[in-house]
């Protein structure tokens with residue numbers, strides 16, 4: 001049976017940087033009876049919860065190609081942890097038949113259509129988080145809390 005990766009914070013798991021979650025009741029209802037795997041790449045990359053908010057200082061593609069960094073609000077370089085989280089999630093593709101992912105929009109790891117611009121001023125730009133970029137590159141179809149009904 002094909003499985004869907006889902007950002008754990010959307011399911012109500014307190015893995016968000018603030019120590020809270022992004023629980024989405026409509027998504028939970030939609031996922032009833034479906035075969036899902038909850039993921040949190042930032043925790044899997046070794047970051048603790050709660051943790052400092054982080055943003056991409058370049059595109060996910062550049063960061064994956066070692067030409068950009070991920071930085072926290074207090075200026076700590078967390079690129080290594082973000083990349084590790086993304087590559088750990090890619091291992092799931094070898095273990096399970098994964099076709100889709102429903103990921104938290106806007107996140108520097110999970111965003112599939114937009115991210116924040118690296119200035120910590122709530123400015124959105126078109127782009128993807130590191131894990132979302134890596135998954136899409138491997139052919140996984142990406143959805144978010146905004147369009148999961150199409151998944």
Ligand code: SF4
Pocket residue numbers: 007008009010015016017039040041042043104107109110
């Ligand atoms: S890394 Fe993804 S799953 Fe983890 S808290 Fe951030 S948005 Fe949610």
